[in-house]
Amino acid sequence: MTEPSGRRERKKAATRQKIADTALRLFLERGYDAVGIRDVAAEADVAVTTVFAHFASKEALVFERDQDFEQRLTRAVTDRPAHEPLIPALHREIQALVRHCTAEGSTPVRRMIEGSPALREYEESMSLRHAHALAAALAADPHLCRSATACRATARFAIDAYALACRADDPGATVDEVFRMIEAAWEATAP
Amino acid sequence: MTEPSGRRERKKAATRQKIADTALRLFLERGYDAVGIRDVAAEADVAVTTVFAHFASKEALVFERDQDFEQRLTRAVTDRPAHEPLIPALHREIQALVRHCTAEGSTPVRRMIEGSPALREYEESMSLRHAHALAAALAADPHLCRSATACRATARFAIDAYALACRADDPGATVDEVFRMIEAAWEATAP
DNA sequence: GAAGATAACCCTAACGGTTAGGGTTTAACA
DNA sequence: TGTTAAACCCTAACCGTTAGGGTTATCTTC
Structure with a gap:
């Protein structure tokens, strides 16, 4: 919604988006239960801890859009x-x-x-x-x-x-x- | 409710009850999050797998009575x-x-x-x-x-x-x- | 009562989500 | 320019849960 001004915030938002997109794609491709957090992290090229820095749980990855x-x-x-x-x-x-x-x-x-x-x-x-x-x-x-x-x-x-x-x-x-x-x-x- | 006839069923029911009682006691004493399934199993003197043979999850231990x-x-x-x-x-x-x-x-x-x-x-x-x-x-x-x-x-x-x-x-x-x-x-x- | 059959239980090892601890890079800013 | 702090990384672990495979005690049937 609000355009992030600094480079840092932009990069953070990009990372978050990449994780969410990767997760949803993998979930739909292989099924939610068949995809582990470690898979998502690897495919999005981030550390597992980074995933949990952006999303509180595996389930939250699915409901990313419904914040409003x-x-x-x-x-x-x-x-x-x-x-x-x-x-x-x-x-x-x-x-x-x-x-x-x-x-x-x-x-x-x-x-x-x-x-x-x-x-x-x-x-x-x-x-x-x-x-x-x-x-x-x-x-x-x-x-x-x-x-x-x-x-x-x-x-x-x-x-x-x-x-x-x-x-x-x-x-x-x-x-x-x-x-x-x-x-x-x-x-x-x-x- | 229904009196179990055989010794086997009675023992099974007793084990189940002992697990439930032990779990609730420990939860109330130390807090739900501070008590692990391994603690419950040890205190009830059964194997962890036995706990899950009687209860589908840790949470189910708390709602044992509300089946009806x-x-x-x-x-x-x-x-x-x-x-x-x-x-x-x-x-x-x-x-x-x-x-x-x-x-x-x-x-x-x-x-x-x-x-x-x-x-x-x-x-x-x-x-x-x-x-x-x-x-x-x-x-x-x-x-x-x-x-x-x-x-x-x-x-x-x-x-x-x-x-x-x-x-x-x-x-x-x-x-x-x-x-x-x-x-x-x-x-x-x-x- | 002896001989299977099987239910209840045990142990070990692992899986998968999650977190703690502690280090490295890099944008932000004084 | 140097300092600070945010974002990120890695490793190792915790905890709930399950699979695999074995032991014992009860039940059943002859």
């Missing part, structure tokens, strides 16, 4: 036009995120994730973090006078909608249907 | 009195499960789980499995004519209620509040 997920979610709430109701704004953003995750080129990656228990678990734990962040954003919104429980539940429901839709036959329709439920649930908590 | 969770959930749906509405039955069972998980003696275990990312992740992935099973039970119920999406979403919402309540200040009230939302969401899917 959390930010997009919370901003959909905090940056929405004044007086716009919450649920439609959330609905729209989740819809967009689902489209991004079910786009044409993402299919092999999704299949890989679904095929590896470790990756599924990792994705799920990311979702938990996202739900926490979203719940905090909801609780902080001055226009929404709801209990902490209502905020936390709604945040998890929204993440559920995303998770279900990414695996559904008709992702768009799934988001819409689950958000009809979320809308009703949210209304039921009106003070 | 899934069965209780699905049975709350399938075995409920004819014509009893779904949501109250689910509500009641989740309430009971939460009480079980927040009971007096469970506090140190909960603190340990919350303190270890590995355990939190494992618990979350168990929850996913439970949600799958519950969704299947809902989809199979002839009295509930709802879409697969509605069943899956409701199942996840119910699991969310459990997860939120286990970590809440007032677990009972949290279950009640979230189930008011779930009730509304479920009604919104009526055909």
Whole structure:
């Protein structure tokens, strides 16, 4: 996003990118479990320790792109036009995120994730973090006078909608249907 | 549950119990991360391979008791009195499960789980499995004519209620509040 | 009761993700 | 220009987990 100015930062970003690209390529070529961290490091021509200096775990190599997920979610709430109701704004953003995750080129990656228990678990734990962040954003919104429980539940429901839709036959329709439920649930908590 | 008849089965069950007890004791004494599988095995006086013959992973040692969770959930749906509405039955069972998980003696275990990312992740992935099973039970119920999406979403919402309540200040009230939302969401899917 | 069959267990060695420790280069900057 | 610190490297290890192959105790069948 932000252009790195110094040579050092540029080189660092290049190294990171090379590792991520190499890893994803090898994973897709040979399968996630059949590729070791040592393979990735060798192919990217860096030391194993360098891989872990850029990525917290082997699984993180796969989800490299999804860093802004959390930010997009919370901003959909905090940056929405004044007086716009919450649920439609959330609905729209989740819809967009689902489209991004079910786009044409993402299919092999999704299949890989679904095929590896470790990756599924990792994705799920990311979702938990996202739900926490979203719940905090909801609780902080001055226009929404709801209990902490209502905020936390709604945040998890929204993440559920995303998770279900990414695996559904008709992702768009799934988001819409689950958000009809979320809308009703949210209304039921009106003070 | 079922009394093992032969000596072999009794000895096997005893070994399993000894491993689980030893593990939980050591974990609580020294902290989950500070205790290795080799420590548990040595203290329980068995081989490391024996530990993994009884438990699929280190994390599974902690959740040894919660095997019937899934069965209780699905049975709350399938075995409920004819014509009893779904949501109250689910509500009641989740309430009971939460009480079980927040009971007096469970506090140190909960603190340990919350303190270890590995355990939190494992618990979350168990929850996913439970949600799958519950969704299947809902989809199979002839009295509930709802879409697969509605069943899956409701199942996840119910699991969310459990997860939120286990970590809440007032677990009972949290279950009640979230189930008011779930009730509304479920009604919104009526055909 | 003796003779297999087999379940439960043991040991050793290894694999793969991950980290600690400590060294070298190179961009950044005073 | 010299100093600092970030990025990187190597080696060796830790830890969860599994494979391979052996020993003992229980079960079963004759």
